[in-house]
Amino acid sequence: MNSYPNWRFCTVxxxxxxxxxxxxxGEVLGVHEIAPNKGxxxxxxxxxxxxxxxxxxxxAAAMNLI
Numbered sequence: 001m002n003s004y005p006n007w008r009f010c011t012v013x014x015x016x017x018x019x020x021x022x023x024x025x026g027e028v029l030g031v032h033e034i035a036p037n038k039g040x041x042x043x044x045x046x047x048x049x050x051x052x053x054x055x056x057x058x059x060a061a062a063m064n065l066i
Contacts, residue, residue, distance in 0.1 A: 010055045012048065012062035019044060019065060021051050029055065034066065041066050 008023045021030035032047040034040050044066045052059050 008056070010051075010057040012051070012057055012065060014065040019048065019062070021055065021057070 010021055010023050010029060013020050013022065017034045017036070019032045019034065020028060022028055030047075030051060032044055034044045045063060048059070048062050048066070051057070051062075
C-alpha cells in the first residue's frame with residue numbers, strides 16, 4: 001500500500017527560504033529548506049520532483065518558486 005495520499009490536490013508555497021507542501025485543508029505534508037550554498041536550488045528541485053511523484057499539485061508553479 002502506498003503511504004502517500006496522491007488523491008488530494010496540494011499546493012506548494014515558499015515561505016522565506018522554505019518550500020512547504022500543503023493539502024487543501026492546510027495540513028503540512030512536507031517541508032524543504034532551500035540551502036543558500038551551491039547545489040541548494042538543485043536539491044530543492046529534486047525534492048519538488050519527488051513530491052510530484054506522490055502528490056498532485058501545479059508542478060511548474062512550484063518549480064518557479066525555487
